[in-house]
Amino acid sequence: MTPMPGSASPTDAATPRPSEEVRRFARPVRWVHRTTAGLMLLCIATAACLYIPQLAELVGRRYLVVTVHEWAGLLLPVPVLLGLVSRALRADLGRLNRFAPYDIRWLRSALRRDGARREAAKFNAGQKVYAAWIAGATLVMLGTGLLMWFTHLTPLMWRTSATFVHDWLALTAGIVIAGHVGMALADPEARRGMRTGSVSRGWAEREHPRWKD
Amino acid sequence: MNAEQSDDPGETGGKPLGRRLVLSMLGLGAAGVVTAPYLQNGLESFLSAASGKDPTGLTGLLPNGGGFRYYSVASSVPHKSAADYRLTVDGLVDHPTAYTLDSLRALPQTRLVRDVQCVTGWRVPGTPFEGVQLSRLLDAAGVRPGARAIRFKCFDGTYSESLTLEQARRADVLVALRMQDKPVVHAHGGPVRLYVAPMYFYKSAKWLSGITVTSDVQRGYWEERGYDTDAWVGKSNGRGDAPTV
Incomplete structure (x- = not known):
């Protein structure tokens, strides 16, 4: 990706036209995203059936729903862990981890809503923050979930405290994930990138001008 | 292109803020578990006061927002009236x-x-x-x-x-x-x-x-399924709630 489209340089002759495709996500990355998303939705759906009175009344079967919820939660980190054998996934995780100065500017601009130009490499700063936040939140949900599941392994007070954190973080995570899904719904090309692995060069240059393969 | 932009850390440089954010979440989660008893008391008294004045009923959906939760272990429960209840x-x-x-x-x-x-x-x-x-x-x-x-x-x-x-x-x-x-x-x-x-x-x-x-x-x-048979409030199931009687 050339950072300045249209700038004269010796590579210009070889620069593909904006209508061409760019590979964005390798197959293992897409599968990790897909399976993680599926497990997360299962967690959310079962949680809703346990928690929202109207749904609980409709579905019942509390023991079955609890069991599905527990196992979906336990399996949630597994796709990422298995995916670590893929070089492409490790590379994307490395990119998500690193914040460059333009990422900091991106966040500042987003917080201030000042309309300043926001630059990004393969992932913008918002995506990086989301990835780290949801990863941390998932681990906290897993830890507190295990405390609630195996009640007799832990001291008396822990279960109530774990339930408290689990409930409130679930509510927060639900809102954050709704935001993630909302952003994806608003950008069909970004969704195509995750579905097929490719995006148009024009989209990549517009949304991720600093992305170099 | 100014000096800052050309000094592009790209995909490998930059600060590992992602990792720090993950670790911060873990720290916050642990802190939440430790301080939960204090936070919970405050939130419960606030929310039960709020739910009393909340015509939308939305506070009832918040954790510990007051009110009963519906639990059923069956798929559906028949309705019984005075005519057929025994x-x-x-x-x-x-x-x-x-x-x-x-x-x-x-x-x-x-x-x-x-x-x-x-x-x-x-x-x-x-x-x-x-x-x-x-x-x-x-x-x-x-x-x-x-x-x-x-x-x-x-x-x-x-x-x-x-x-x-x-x-x-x-x-x-x-x-x-x-x-x-x-x-x-x-x-x-x-x-x-x-x-x-x-x-x-x-x-x-x-x-x-x-x-x-x-x-x-x-x-x-x-x-x-693991709950105590003698289920006295505050003295079973590993819980220390105030007794109800």
Whole structure:
């Protein structure tokens, strides 16, 4: 990706036209995203059936729903862990981890809503923050979930405290994930990138001008 | 292109803020577990005050936002009315009996106002229950020597509960016909539910249909799945809630 489209340089002759495709996500990355998303939705759906009175009344079967919820939660980190054998996934995780100065500017601009130009490499700063936040939140949900599941392994007070954190973080995570899904719904090309692995060069240059393969 | 932009750390340089954010979340989670008892007290008193003034009912959906939660272990629960509801009393008794809703209503009623405490954490303060003392039904049926426990059956087809005979004879154990000063609605286990005031609310079986006197305790649905059989509030299930009685 050339950072300045249209700038004269010796590579210009070889620069593909904006209508061409760019590979964005390798197959293992897409599968990790897909399976993680599926497990997360299962967690959310079962949680809703346990928690929202109207749904609980409709579905019942509390023991079955609890069991599905527990196992979906336990399996949630597994796709990422298995995916670590893929070089492409490790590379994307490395990119998500690193914040460059333009990422900091991106966040500042987003917080201030000042309309300043926001630059990004393969992932913008918002995506990086989301990835780290949801990863941390998932681990906290897993830890507190295990405390609630195996009640007799832990001291008396822990279960109530774990339930408290689990409930409130679930509510927060639900809102954050709704935001993630909302952003994806608003950008069909970004969704195509995750579905097929490719995006148009024009989209990549517009949304991720600093992305170099 | 200015100097800062050309100094592009790209995909490998930059600060590892992602990792720090993940670790911060873990730290916050641990801190949340440690401080939960204090946070929870504050939030609960705030939310129960707020839910009293909230016409939308949305605060009821917040964690510990006050009010009852609906739990059913069955896929669907039939509706029973005065016409087809029956409560049987059998097992080790001299006079097995089947009560209709009207015959239960005709018996002396006892009203109790206590907190309801669920083993999952929520608590509803000062909830009135009204109904027939279980000991009265047991006395009417004539418990035989050798009986030591009661098994409760429910018309949801799945749930069951148990009490020792001594627990069942307590004055604060009711076959409840009214809750919150209204007939018990279906969602709360109507038309008739058990109410065991001193114990966690899973002992107060909903949709009560059968009372069987047995020689030994046969553990109920949740007890088979790891919950305590003697479920005194604050002294079981690894919890330290304030007693409801």
